[in-house]
Amino acid sequence: MVQSLNTKLDLTTQATAFVGFTEYGNIMIGDKAFEFYHKNDPRKYIQIPWDEVDYVVASVLLGGRWIPRYSIQTQKNGTFTFASKDPKKVLKAIRVYVDGQKMVRSLGFFDVLKRAFFRKNKKK
Template sequence: MVQSINTKVDLVIDATSHMGIADYGKIMIGDKGFEFFNSRDAHKFIQIPWEEVDHVIASVMFKGKWIPRFAIRTKRNGMFTFSSKDPKKVLRAIRVYVDPNQMVQSLSFFKVIKRGLKSKFKK
């Protein structure tokens, strides 16, 4: 069994990890870090201490009405993408431990296209 890094748990919610093939499990947010535990395989888990979190990136659609997924960028290990049943509740729980300035919105489809065109014509 996997040992949790948290001593106090704030939120446990059903979620999906989008690392390659989608893994279904639970997200646990606590005082020491962010954890994802796979519901089928106990050896597939992700534990991210709050000191390692660089940015939390939320994909926001329909002017904040719907958040399909969010990503956690770490300082050393790259980016981890998740979705949950209630992402707003998850992001509010993360905001307690991560600086709100490190929580950002991802670029929209049109902003990505605009940046690409600007860089194409800038050369």
């Protein structure tokens, strides 16, 4: 059985982790870490301590009314993408432990196109 890193829980909600295959389970946000536990298999879990979090990137659509998914970029282990029942509550709970400067919006579809086609070449 996996031991939780948290001593106090702030939020627990159903979620989906996008790591290879889609994994269903629960997110637990507490005082020490962000944790994801698989619904049926106790061997499948993700534990991210707050000091390992580099950025939290949210995909924001429809002017902020809909957040389909969010990602947590770590300093050593890459990026983990999640979706949950109420993402706004999750992001507010994360903001208690992660600096607001580290919580950013992902680029939109047209922003990606602008960067790809209208990039200024500064090569000499």
